[in-house]
Amino acid sequence: KPDKASEVIQAPRIDAVKGASGYNDLLFNPAPVAGRLNPFSIKEFRQAINYYLIDRDFVVKELLKGFGEPAVTSFSPYSPDYSSISDIIEAFNAKARYDYNLAELKIRDAMFKAGAIEKEGRWYYNDSLIEIKFFIRSDDPIRKAIGDKVASDLESIGFSVQRIYGDLHKAMAIIYGSDPAAGEWHVYTEGWATTSIVRYDDSNPAWYYGPWVGNMPGWGEPGYWQYENPELDDVTMRLATGRFESFDERVRLLRRSIELGLDESVRSFIVNTFDAFPYSKERVEGFIYDLFGGPWTPWFYRGVKLKDGLGGTLRLGQKLMYQGAYNPVAGFQDLYSVNVVRAVSDPGAALHPHTGIPIPYRYTYKVETAGPHGKLSVPPDAFTVDLENGVFKPVGRGVNATTKTIFKVKMSRFHHGPQMAVADLIYPFYFMFEWGVRQYPEDPKFDGEYSRLTEDARSTFVAFRILGDDTVELYYNYWHPDEAYTGTWISPYSPYPWELYALMEDVVAHGRAAFSKSASAAKGVEWLDLTKGPSLEALKESLEKMSSENYIPEALKSYVPPSEARVRWSALKEWFRKYGNFLVSNGPYYFYKADTAARQDVLRAFRDSSYPYSPGDFDQLASPRFADILRVNVPERIVPGGEVLIRVGVAVGGRPSNEAEVSYLIINPGGEILLKGRAEPSHDLGEFEIRLNYSDTSKLETGSYLFKIMAVSLYAARPSTATRTLTVLSPYLALSEELIRLRRDISSLEEEVSARMDTLALLSAPRTLVYAALGLSLSSLFISIIGISILLRRMKKQR
Numbered sequence: 153k154p155d156k157a158s159e160v161i162q163a164p165r166i167d168a169v170k171g172a173s174g175y176n177d178l179l180f181n182p183a184p185v186a187g188r189l190n191p192f193s194i195k196e197f198r199q200a201i202n203y204y205l206i207d208r209d210f211v212v213k214e215l216l217k218g219f220g221e222p223a224v225t226s227f228s229p230y231s232p233d234y235s236s237i238s239d240i241i242e243a244f245n246a247k248a249r250y251d252y253n254l255a256e257l258k259i260r261d262a263m264f265k266a267g268a269i270e271k272e273g274r275w276y277y278n279d280s281l282i283e284i285k286f287f288i289r290s291d292d293p294i295r296k297a298i299g300d301k302v303a304s305d306l307e308s309i310g311f312s313v314q315r316i317y318g319d320l321h322k323a324m325a326i327i328y329g330s331d332p333a334a335g336e337w338h339v340y341t342e343g344w345a346t347t348s349i350v351r352y353d354d355s356n357p358a359w360y361y362g363p364w365v366g367n368m369p370g371w372g373e374p375g376y377w378q379y380e381n382p383e384l385d386d387v388t389m390r391l392a393t394g395r396f397e398s399f400d401e402r403v404r405l406l407r408r409s410i411e412l413g414l415d416e417s418v419r420s421f422i423v424n425t426f427d428a429f430p431y432s433k434e435r436v437e438g439f440i441y442d443l444f445g446g447p448w449t450p451w452f453y454r455g456v457k458l459k460d461g462l463g464g465t466l467r468l469g470q471k472l473m474y475q476g477a478y479n480p481v482a483g484f485q486d487l488y489s490v491n492v493v494r495a496v497s498d499p500g501a502a503l504h505p506h507t508g509i510p511i512p513y514r515y516t517y518k519v520e521t522a523g524p525h526g527k528l529s530v531p532p533d534a535f536t537v538d539l540e541n542g543v544f545k546p547v548g549r550g551v552n553a554t555t556k557t558i559f560k561v562k563m564s565r566f567h568h569g570p571q572m573a574v575a576d577l578i579y580p581f582y583f584m585f586e587w588g589v590r591q592y593p594e595d596p597k598f599d600g601e602y603s604r605l606t607e608d609a610r611s612t613f614v615a616f617r618i619l620g621d622d623t624v625e626l627y628y629n630y631w632h633p634d635e636a637y638t639g640t641w642i643s644p645y646s647p648y649p650w651e652l653y654a655l656m657e658d659v660v661a662h663g664r665a666a667f668s669k670s671a672s673a674a675k676g677v678e679w680l681d682l683t684k685g686p687s688l689e690a691l692k693e694s695l696e697k698m699s700s701e702n703y704i705p706e707a708l709k710s711y712v713p714p715s716e717a718r719v720r721w722s723a724l725k726e727w728f729r730k731y732g733n734f735l736v737s738n739g740p741y742y743f744y745k746a747d748t749a750a751r752q753d754v755l756r757a758f759r760d761s762s763y764p765y766s767p768g769d770f771d772q773l774a775s776p777r778f779a780d781i782l783r784v785n786v787p788e789r790i791v792p793g794g795e796v797l798i799r800v801g802v803a804v805g806g807r808p809s810n811e812a813e814v815s816y817l818i819i820n821p822g823g824e825i826l827l828k829g830r831a832e833p834s835h836d837l838g839e840f841e842i843r844l845n846y847s848d849t850s851k852l853e854t855g856s857y858l859f860k861i862m863a864v865s866l867y868a869a870r871p872s873t874a875t876r877t878l879t880v881l882s883p884y885l886a887l888s889e890e891l892i893r894l895r896r897d898i899s900s901l902e903e904e905v906s907a908r909m910d911t912l913a914l915l916s917a918p919r920t921l922v923y924a925a926l927g928l929s930l931s932s933l934f935i936s937i938i939g940i941s942i943l944l945r946r947m948k949k950q951r
Contacts, residue, residue: 160428160430163430165432165433165434166430166431166432166433167430167431167432167433168428168429168430168431169428169429169431169439169441169446169447170426170427170428170429170446171426171427171429171441171442171443171444171445171446171448172228172230172346172424172425172426172443172444173345173346173347173425173426173427173442173444173445173446173448174220174343174344174345174346174424174425174426174427175223175226175228175343175344175345175346175421175423175424175425176211176294176295176298176341176342176343176344176421176422176423176425177342177343177344177419177420177421177422178201178202178206178298178302178339178340178341178342178419178420178422179327179339179340179342179369179418179419179420180192180198180201180338180339180417180418180419180420181193181332181335181337181338181339181340181369182195182198182332182369182379182418183331183332183333183335183369183370183377183379184333184377185333185334185335186333187278188277188280188282188335189266189267189268189277189278189282190335190338191259191262191263191266191268191282191284191311191338192338192339194262194265194266195415195416195417196258196261196262196265197259197262197263197266198416198417198418198420199258199415199417200255200258200259200262201255201259201302201417201420202248202414202417202420203247203248203255203258203417204248204249204250204251204252204254204255204258205250205252205255205259205302205305205306206250206302206420206422207250207301208222208223208224208250208422208423209222209249209250210250210301211294211297211298211422211423212423215294215297215298216294216423216425216426219425219426219427219428220423220424220425220426221423221424221426222245222422222423222424223421223422223423223424224241224244224245224248224414224420224421225237225241225410225413225414225421226344226346226356226357226359226360226421227241227353227356227410228424229424229871229873230349230424230443230444230870230871231349231350231353232349232350232351232352232353232508232864232869233350233352233353233356233406234871235815235828235862236403236406236407237406237407237410238817238825238828239817239824239825239828240407240410240411240414241410242817242819242823242824242825243823243824243825244414245823246822246823246824247823252305252308255305255309256309259309260309263275268282270310273310274310274311274312275310275311281312282311282312283311283312283313283314284303284306284311284312284313284314284338284339285314285316285335285336285337285338285339286299286302286303286306286313286314286315286316286337286338286339286340287299287316287318287323287326287327287337287339287340287341288300288303288315288316288317288318288341289317289318289319289320289323289341289343290317290318290319291318291319291320291471291472292341292343294425295341295343296317296341298341298422299315299339299341300315302339303315316337319472319475320472320475320476320486321474321475321476323340324475324476324486324669325669325673327340327342328371328669328670329669329670329672329673330673331370331373331375331376331377332369332370332376332377332379333376333377342419345445345448345487346444346445347442347444347445347448347449347487347490348442348444348445348448348449348502348503348505348508349442349443349444349445349503349505349506349507349508349869349870350503350508351503351507351508351509351634351869352402352508352632352634352637353508354391354392354394354402354406354632354637355391355392355608357387357388357391357392357406357409357410357413358388358389358391358392358409358608360413360419361384361388361409361412361413361416361418361419362384362385362388362389362392362409363378363379363380363381363384363385364385364388364389364604364607365388365392365604365605365607366600366601366603366604366605367604368418368419369418371600371601371604371670372600372601372603372604372670373600373601373668373670373671373674374590374598374600374674375674376670376674379418381412381416383412384409384412384413384416387405387408387409387412388405388409389608390405391405391406391409392608393608393611393612393630394523394612394630394631394632394637394638394641396524397524397525398524398633399633402633427446429441429446429447434459435458435459435460436456436457436458436459436466437456437457437458437459437774438455438456438457438767438768438771438774439452439455439456439774440452440454440455440456440505440770440773440774441505442503442505442506443505443506443776443868443869443870447468448487448490448491448494449494449502449503449505450494450498450499450502450513451502451505451770451773452494453494453495453739453740453741454740454765454769454770455770455771455773455774457767457768468491470488470491471488472486472488473488473751473752473753474488474489474684474748474751475488475489476489476669476679477489477669477679477680477681477687478492478493478681478682478683478684478735479656479667479679479680479681479682480493480497480647480648481587481599481602481656481667481668481680482599482601482602482605482667482668482669482671483667483668483679483680483681483682485669492743492753492755493735493737494739495739495740495741495755496567496735496737496739496741496742496743496755497647497648497737497738497739498513498514498647498737498738498739498740499513499514499647500512500513500514500515500561500640500643500645501513501514501515501640501643504773505773505776506773506776506777506867506868506869506870507866507867507868507869508869509634509636510636510637510639510640511636512640514561514562514645514647514764515559515560515561515562515643515645516559516560517557517558517559517560517639517640517643518557518558518639519555519556519557519635519638519639520555520556520557521554521555521556521631521635521638522554522555523554523555523630523631523632523638524554524631526554527552527553527554528552528553528554528555528556528627529551529552530547530551530552530553530614530615530627531547531617532546532547532548532549532551533546533547533617534546534547534551534614534615534616534617534625534627535547535578535615535616535617536551536613536614536615536616537581537582537585537613537707539585539586539589539591541706542586542705542706542707543706543707544578544581544582544707544710547614547615551614551615553614553615553627553628553629554628554629554630554631555627555628555629555630555631555638555641556625556626556627557625557626557628557638557639557643558619558623558624558625558626559623559624559625559626559643559644559645560622560623561577561622561623561624561644561645562622562764563621563622563762564738564760564762564763564764565738565760565762565763566649566723566736566737566738567727567736567737567738567742567743567758568649568723568724568726568727568736569723569726569727570649570716570719570720570723571762572649572738573621573711573712573716574618574621574622574624574711575650575708575711575712576646576648576649576650577624577644577645577646578616578618578624578644578711579646579650579653579705579707579708580646580653581613581616581644582705582707582708583653583657584606584609584610584613585610586657587599587602587603587657587667588602588603588606588607588610589603589610590603596660596661596662596663597657597660597661599660599666599667599668599671600668600670600671601667601668601669601670601671602667602668609642611629612628612629612630612641612642613628613642614627614628614629615627616644624644626642626643626644628641628642630642647737647738647739648736648737648738649720649724649736650705650708650712650720651698651717651720651721651724652682652724652734652736654698654703654705655691655694655695655698655724655734656680656682656691658694658697658698659680659687659690659691659694660680662694663675663677664677664678664690665677665678665679665680665687665690666678666679666680667680678690682733682734682735683733683734683735683743683746683753684733684746684748688732688733688734691728691734692728695721695724695725695728698721699721699722699724699725702714702717702718702721703717703721704717724736731743731744731745732745733745733746739758740757740758740763740765741755741756741757741758742755742756742758743755744756776867776868776870777804777805777865777867777868778804778805778865778868778870778872779802779803779804779809779812779863779864779865779868779871779872780802780803780804780806780863780872781800781801781802781861781863781872781873781874782801782802782803782808782838783799783800783801784798784799784800784801784859784861784874784876785798785799785800786798786859786876786878788879789879789880789881790844790849790852790878790879790880790881791849791880791881791882792849792850792851792852792853792880792882793846793849793850794846794849795843795844795845795846795849796842796843796844796848796849797841797842797843798816798831798841798842798843798844798859799834799839799840799841799842800814800831800839800840800841800842800861800863801838801839801840802814802838802839802840802863802872803838804865804866804867805865805867807838808837808838808839809837809838810833810837810838810839810840811865811866811867812840812863812864812865812866813830813863813864813866814830814831814840814842814861814862814863814864815828815829815830815831815861815862816828816829816830816831816842816859816860816861816862817858817859817860817862818852818857818858818859818860818878819857819858819860820855820857820858821855821856821857826851826852826857827844827848827851827852829842831861840863849880852878852880853880854880854881854882855880856877856878856879856880857877857878857880858875858877858878859875859876859877859878860873860874860875861873861874861875861876
């Protein structure tokens with residue numbers, strides 16, 4: 153709770169890091185329901201709630217006690233991409249504020265147009281009372297309060313509201329595991345955690361708004377009603393898969409996706425929450441944290457250690473456990489399970505915790521690209537996927553790709569003992585086609601949700617060539633203006649051994665479990681879990697069968713000798729015998745056991761000489777170098793048509809520096825952004841200049857404007873912000889003020905002259921020369937006044 157958080161982080165032996173990691177939203181079910189009216193299938197109804205019935209300021213001030221700020225999209229003001237869409241958000245905020253009366257008016261209009269009638273203060277359709285099924289997360293006091301508030305407002309407007317209280321586990325079944333057209337729910341108090349800062353968050357709009365990804369109602373599950381929006385699919389897919397030719401085009405796609413998402417209002421964001429992560433500063437060091445996700449980053453587990461030295465027990469607490477299944481295909485869908493898998497599995501590359509740029513972890517790469525316009529020839533002996541025959545086959549002649557990247561992987565032993573091999577690196581390419589493409593209607597090796605999750609990788613993959621035991625050349629159709637994104641788009645890497653994939657496939661293909669939550673609900677089977685529950689028995693039985701057969705997938709028979717397969721199956725059997733789970737990977741910790749009674753997972757350090765890193769290798773990531781705005785020098789007043797110079801003082805890491813990007817916005821009282829741009833570094837260290845020219849200031853009318861400045865360090869992408877007021881005077885008023893000032897100066901000078909003359913009189917000095925000098929001074933002042941008067945007359949004529 154926010155009040156408890158403030159108390160805890162102020163304790164003398166406690167330190168804390170903070171992250172702008174959380175989002176709360178209302179997810180609406182837009183599916184039409186047979187024989188009944190679902191109000192949320194009407195866009196204008198959804199908009200009325202999103203625009204006018206969500207009191208975002210109340211949530212921040214009263215519920216979060218300042219530990220958050222209002223949000224209308226999944227891009228917070230701390231996102232590196234925020235400046236590209238800030239004017240859209242400011243415009244939305246200018247018109248969309250909590251207004252119960254306006255919301256009721258809009259809702260009534262939408263309901264009448266849909267054919268509903270109002271009787272005795274209640275809404276009916278075809279003589280049936282309209283009931284809204286509102287799923288409210290009762291395990292989160294903030295979301296419970298949000299849900300109850302909106303539910304009460306809907307009841308006051310005349311709707312019958314069934315409040316369904318539950319936790320994430322229950323929501324997984326009702327919200328994400330049911331056909332939206334079945335009408336089991338209409339509204340859900342959804343929550344998300346952004347675990348990493350992302351410099352170019354191209355997939356963000358696709359995840360939250362794009363139907364093609366499978367994260368919108370319908371979830372991509374065959375047979376379910378699906379939310380559809382062709383334009384959203386187009387712009388979010390082009391953005392997510394790099395189908396743009398410049399940064400400018402990327403920004404246009406990003407902006408359009410946000411505009412469409414706000415207009416559709418299927419997922420209506422409410423607040424961006426600030427989370428505090430306390431820890432014992434007396435016992436813990438090497439706390440690497442992400443600027444958004446805090447310790448919810450792979451780097452945390454690769455840096456944190458106890459001050460007492462090697463060994464010991466590190467206890468990590470989190471709010472919930474066991475809200476979803478542990479499997480690497482379409483499990484690990486909730487924050488709490490992801491925190492576990494990030495400790496036991498190494499990523500190929502991971503986002504820098506302070507800049508959001510991908511940096512290699514388990515491989516190095518070299519990129520050659522012809523993007524965005526050109527193509528490279530793919531060697532005919534490179535391999536692609538042949539689903540019909542279940543193998544990899546030569547791609548042949550005449551095939552092209554946008555990019556070629558050579559990966560050299562840092563190999564090590566898996567937790568169960570065998571060394572990583574090239575078969576482990578390439579099998580995921582076959583797997584994503586086998587389980588992501590439906591070859592016939594009743595194909596048992598197809599998962600709709602997984603298909604949506606891997607659509608972008610499948611659509612861009614072309615071919616690969618094996619250059620060595622740890623080196624693979626990969627061809628794909630993807631390009632990004634930033635090479636770090638191009639080089640890490642897809643990779644020949646997997647933290648899991650091929651035999652684990654084969655084992656999971658066997659269980660799922662025989663109908664004993666499903667990879668995804670939606671498929672498990674649709675088929676009435678277990679959601680596959682490698683660490684606990686009924687899945688373990690099914691996995692054990694398949695293991696006995698496949699081990700006795702010394703099974704090798706058809707696609708890998710050219711890469712895995714039978715002798716190696718026997719070693720793999722034997723090692724997996726021994727692992728299960730010893731630890732009772734199948735979560736075998738290659739990270740710095742291994743999964744020891746799931747203690748479901750105590751609701752805790754136990755991980756142990758994987759102390760193996762083959763692991764490529766040592767404690768302390770990433771200590772430099774524990775201290776982010778933020779930018780701070782030290783000062784902003786703005787003029788007292790601005791005159792339209794004039795030139796303005798504004799100086800901004802900036803420090804990075806506590807010292808004056810120009811290693812930052814400084815931008816600004818000028819916003820009128822109606823919330824409209826009139827000017828925006830970037831400041832340029834001056835010759836003085838730590839100083840930036842903003843120059844407004846004639847064209848810029850001519851856009852400003854008389855009045856006061858909000859001047860917002862943002863500075864972002866090149867080493868840590870959390871912005872520092874400052875606001876000032878710009879006062880704009882009309883030329884007439886400005887010159888009038890100058891005339892008044894000059895008259896005051898003249899009056900003051902006259903008094904001074906009079907005083908000096910009296911002094912001179914007393915001294916009996918010659919006066920002729922004095923009068924001449926004074927006359928010359930006064931003449932100069934009168935000439936100034938005459939000049940100003942003439943200019944004022946001219947300006948009046950021009951107006």
